[in-house]
Amino acid sequence: MTDTDTDKSTGADPALGKALEALTPRMPDRAADPGPWHHQDKEWKDGAAGGTPITAADLNRMGAELATLFAATPQYTVADWGDPVPSTPCTVRIVDHAGVYQGTWYDGGAGRIQVGWPYQLASYVVSPFGFVRDMGTVTVRAFWTPLGVDVPLDDQGALLGTLPESFRPLDTETGLILDSNFGTIGAVLITPDCQVRVRHGANTISAGTRITLASFAYHAA
CATH class of the missing domain: 2.60.40.1830 (Phage tail base-plate Siphoviridae RBP, head domain)
Incomplete structure (x- = not known):
């Protein structure tokens, strides 16, 4: 056996180490995994000189982002606005004790913002x-x-x-x-x-x- 066949400092076989590394599952790079919601940032500036007019393409993109965000956000149904939920962020759907839908709120943890309203005849x-x-x-x-x-x-x-x-x-x-x-x-x-x-x-x-x-x-x- 020659000196190159074995790692003198550890006594480990380099070929065995590479084989074990290949068999070990790698955790995904979380920084490169944006999840189901993708947001395209844009710096908006006032006026025609700002070069950021409100366009249908931008509004459609933002609408699609919001739809994807809410679809990926857990939704909980409770009977009263102040009822606690298991986790945030989430959407909170209010259905009272009579079974009547009273609206939907987004709860980011610091408070609730209404995003859905009861249907009115x-x-x-x-x-x-x-x-x-x-x-x-x-x-x-x-x-x-x-x-x-x-x-x-x-x-x-x-x-x-x-x-x-x-x-x-x-x-x-x-x-x-x-x-x-x-x-x-x-x-x-x-x-x-x-x-x-x-x-x-x-x-x-x-x-x-x-x-x-x-x-x-x-x-x-």
Whole structure:
């Protein structure tokens, strides 16, 4: 055996040491592992001279970063805003004891910032009808309410008003107008151009007639 075959200072075989090193799993370089969230920093400066205009590309990039960040952040559901959570940072979803969603907060450890709000029903009135939109479904109601216009004898009927775009149906929707004996005396029409019209049946409908409506619902466009 020659002097080069063995490490004189330790008595270890260099070839064996290299083999053991190759078999030992290496821990990943944490500095080179950014995790699931990647942020591209940018120095923003005021004014046109700053050279950092607000662009759709920048806003989309920031939106995507935030979406990825929240997706990678643990979310806990509690019943009250002040309830503790196992760890931070996290998002805290509030669902009260009645099972009603009350909002979402981001908790970074030093406090909570609201980032989500309870869904609110949208309502609109085209007298005498009330419209309530819950997500994509619009429910139409009226109850013993006097009609405010005369309904003419033409095919167009009487125009009552126009709904907001968010209440627009995909096609013309029709509901039955009833009298005090629950007999059908006409119809209400909601058209794709958001107009609300009333047409009479066999007999004319005069202003001041108390009517109700066979409540119905439709899908908003």
